Amino acid sequence: MNHSESSQSLSLEESAGYDRRILNYIQNAAAHGLYEIRGLGAKRRLPHFDDLVFLGSSLSRYPLEGYREKCTTKTILGTRYAKKPIELEMPITIAGMSFGSLSANVKEAIGLAATEAGTSTTTGDGGMTSEERLSSKTLIYQCLPSRYGFNPDDVRKADAIEIVIGQGAKPGGGGMLLGQKVNPRVAEMRTLPEGIDQRSACRHPDWTGPDDLTIKIQELRELTDWEKPIYVKIGASRTFNDVKLAVHAGADVIVVDGMQGGTAATQSVFIEHVGIPTLAAVRLAVEALEELDMKGKVQLIVSGGIRTGADVAKALAMGADAVSIGQAILMALGCNSETYIQNGTHHSAIADYNALGTAPGYCHHCHTGQCPVGVTTQDAMLEKRLEPHVGARRVKNYLQTLNMELTTIARACGKQNVHHLEREDLVALTIEAAAMARLPLAGTNWIPGWQTGSSF
Amino acid sequence: MDSVIFDLSQTSLREVNQFLHHGANGNPIKIINPDGAHNIAVGLHSPITVEIAGHVGYYAAGMNQLANVTIDGNAGTGVAENMMSGRVHVKGFASVSAGASAQGGLLVIDGNASLRCGISLKGGDIVVGGSVGSFSAFMAQAGRIVICGDAGDAIGDSLYEAVIYIRGTAKSLGADAQFEPMSDSDYQTVGELLAKAGFSHDSKDFKRIASAKRLYHWNADANQDY
Ligand SMILES: Cc1cc2nc3c(=O)[nH]c(=O)nc-3n(C[C@H](O)[C@H](O)[C@H](O)COP(=O)(O)O)c2cc1C
Numbered sequence: 001m002n003h004s005e006s007s008q009s010l011s012l013e014e015s016a017g018y019d020r021r022i023l024n025y026i027q028n029a030a031a032h033g034l035y036e037i038r039g040l041g042a043k044r045r046l047p048h049f050d051d052l053v054f055l056g057s058s059l060s061r062y063p064l065e066g067y068r069e070k071c072t073t074k075t076i077l078g079t080r081y082a083k084k085p086i087e088l089e090m091p092i093t094i095a096g097m098s099f100g101s102l103s104a105n106v107k108e109a110i111g112l113a114a115t116e117a118g119t120s121t122t123t124g125d126g127g128m129t130s131e132e133r134l135s136s137k138t139l140i141y142q143c144l145p146s147r148y149g150f151n152p153d154d155v156r157k158a159d160a161i162e163i164v165i166g167q168g169a170k171p172g173g174g175g176m177l178l179g180q181k182v183n184p185r186v187a188e189m190r191t192l193p194e195g196i197d198q199r200s201a202c203r204h205p206d207w208t209g210p211d212d213l214t215i216k217i218q219e220l221r222e223l224t225d226w227e228k229p230i231y232v233k234i235g236a237s238r239t240f241n242d243v244k245l246a247v248h249a250g251a252d253v254i255v256v257d258g259m260q261g262g263t264a265a266t267q268s269v270f271i272e273h274v275g276i277p278t279l280a281a282v283r284l285a286v287e288a289l290e291e292l293d294m295k296g297k298v299q300l301i302v303s304g305g306i307r308t309g310a311d312v313a314k315a316l317a318m319g320a321d322a323v324s325i326g327q328a329i330l331m332a333l334g335c336n337s338e339t340y341i342q343n344g345t346h347h348s349a350i351a352d353y354n355a356l357g358t359a360p361g362y363c364h365h366c367h368t369g370q371c372p373v374g375v376t377t378q379d380a381m382l383e384k385r386l387e388p389h390v391g392a393r394r395v396k397n398y399l400q401t402l403n404m405e406l407t408t409i410a411r412a413c414g415k416q417n418v419h420h421l422e423r424e425d426l427v428a429l430t431i432e433a434a435a436m437a438r439l440p441l442a443g444t445n446w447i448p449g450w451q452t453g454s455s456f
Numbered sequence: 457m458d459s460v461i462f463d464l465s466q467t468s469l470r471e472v473n474q475f476l477h478h479g480a481n482g483n484p485i486k487i488i489n490p491d492g493a494h495n496i497a498v499g500l501h502s503p504i505t506v507e508i509a510g511h512v513g514y515y516a517a518g519m520n521q522l523a524n525v526t527i528d529g530n531a532g533t534g535v536a537e538n539m540m541s542g543r544v545h546v547k548g549f550a551s552v553s554a555g556a557s558a559q560g561g562l563l564v565i566d567g568n569a570s571l572r573c574g575i576s577l578k579g580g581d582i583v584v585g586g587s588v589g590s591f592s593a594f595m596a597q598a599g600r601i602v603i604c605g606d607a608g609d610a611i612g613d614s615l616y617e618a619v620i621y622i623r624g625t626a627k628s629l630g631a632d633a634q635f636e637p638m639s640d641s642d643y644q645t646v647g648e649l650l651a652k653a654g655f656s657h658d659s660k661d662f663k664r665i666a667s668a669k670r671l672y673h674w675n676a677d678a679n680q681d682y
């Protein structure tokens with residue numbers, strides 16, 4: 001066999017276990033001796049809300065007229081103990097994303113959009129910026145293990161407080177911000193030297209178990225004279241028990257963040273291999289609230305991979321009171337698009353994606369601080385690529401679209417209030433989703449793994 | 457000036473804290489029968505003087521701003537946590553996480569402080585008359601801790617810019633913490649803090665522990681290539 005013949009009959013059988021992705025991983029590990037850090041959420045396919053469908057109405061249920069009959073989306077959170085619960089126009093909120101990971105422009109854009117849409121936004125690991133307090137009518141203030149910039153004046157300025165125990169992208173992990181993003185303002189807000197690689201704590205400095213958390217929650221209530229709702233955010237893992245403990249500790253609202261949830265920077269091994277999917281987490285959280293007879297008394301917010309109005313509707317039907325969105329807000333702002341808008345014109349960002357070693361549609365490089373579209377950056381030039389008013393309009397449009405899709409589905413199911421969507425409206429398309437969501441497989445009454453009546 | 461006296465066996469904590477936040481008009485306040493209650497005098501934000509006659513539970517004087525709080529007894533977890541300014545004085549012993557993440561002000565503990573004293577400190581000053589437990593000053597970012605006695609294991613683990621001064625011995629240093637020579641300004645700092653706290657030790661007896669800064673950037677060998 002001569003050379004040219006052999007090259008015509010290449011053997012190209014790719015190994016399932018050692019495919020090009022894994023080969024690439026092994027080669028990178030061998031070259032650098034260091035794990036990969038990246039942004040956004042899990043990239044692998046997981047059982048998700050896409051694997052559920054609504055039944056809609058026909059003879060056995062009446063639908064509502066699409067445009068004529070009202071369907072309310074009003075949402076109230078924090079009714080258990082707080083004197084001033086949070087009242088929103090829609091059950092779709094914006095998740096906590098730190099100033100540091102996001103630029104001040106982005107924080108402002110998000111605040112403006114949330115205010116126009118009648119919903120809340122949330123601070124993050126890095127404290128409250130004046131831009132976001134000014135632009136946000138309803139602002140949730142996070143209390144994180146790092147306590148960067150945590151300040152009783154800001155607690156009093158906030159509309160609710162969210163104690164962060166974990167995130168879906170990294171349950172059990174702390175924050176991370178690489179030196180490129182620690183510019184003078186970020187450094188000052190976090191009391192850190194400029195330019196250092198910052199890893200923040202994964203446990204709170206002043207409490208450890210659920211009994212301590214009870215007292216910590218009481219401290220925040222005393223500080224705010226019992227006015228503001230206290231949320232507790234947990235990364236989805238042992239969700240059934242964690243939700244019960246958070247309720248016992250006195251939370252007004254529980255935020256459960258599934259493994260699809262985004263992050264600004266985390267080890268990819270953590271993003272892809274720790275935590276459970278949002279679909280399973282919602283069900284476990286709702287079961288925990290029901291077992292404690294707290295459904296409707298303690299509100300549940302679900303996050304992690306919420307993208308569409310259908311996702312929102314399915315989360316609500318499964319028992320959530322609201323959802324929270326991170327990554328998709330960034331995408332509404334232009335994350336992963338080919339262009340950015342500056343002074344009213346579109347400019348190509350493709351070369352800048354390429355410089356990061358990626359391309360629009362594939363980027364997860366938030367950790368680098370070199371976001372080609374100016375969203376997750378602290379670079380003085382790059383951050384100008386996101387103009388607050390342009391970003392605000394896009395985020396508002398996105399929220400409005402989700403809310404319209406949500407009411408479309410609710411009306412089709414005959415509900416005058418999106419909070420009346422119920423599990424009975426849903427069926428599953430796959431066996432995995434049926435088992436995790438504990439819903440029947442479409443066209444059957446089969447719920448895998450659930451004959452005994454045991455709770456999980 | 458006459459003291460305003462609250463008896464916690466008669467008055468609810470909520471009423472007392474509400475008064476401390478909104479009703480106090482400058483007269484000194486005395487709280488009796490605290491009986492280990494949690495969250496006494498949290499969130500004060502005016503220059504008032506509060507004396508608590510007895511032991512307190514968790515987070516006493518938490519997030520203090522401007523006020524001068526004296527605890528005539530022992531303090532539970534997280535005394536003066538996240539203090540911003542003012543002064544908190546524990547005349548007895550303090551439990552875990554004393555002064556955690558404090559950004560300003562002065563915390564004085566006459567006795568010993570337990571584990572994680574000054575954890576995550578962000579600019580406050582802490583002076584401990586006795587010894588501190590393990591993992592004290594863990595990830596402390598800014599501020600100063602003066603320890604007149606000894607320290608347990610892993611003092612100053614993952615320190616940033618905070619500085620620790622210790623008179624006795626440290627059972628072990630935490631990751632990235634190192635002893636450093638005392639400069640004139642260190643002696644002066646220790647002297648001033650001791651004076652403010654009311655201790656009469658000689659600043660010459662103290663040693664300095666600070667960050668070696670080897671953890672400021674990950675794995676420099678790898679060219680930040682992650
Ligand atoms: C850029 C970015 C920064 C984030 N920063 C924080 C943070 O500071 N604190 C926090 O609790 N969660 C943070 N998160 C997680 C979000 O609050 C939320 O849990 C998650 O984004 C929800 O999932 P989704 O991204 O799929 O919508 C961040 C997420 C992103 C994408």
Ligand code: SF4
Nearest residue numbers: 335336363365366371
């Ligand atoms: S485009 Fe920007 S926000 Fe989106 S993944 Fe890339 S770096 Fe992150």
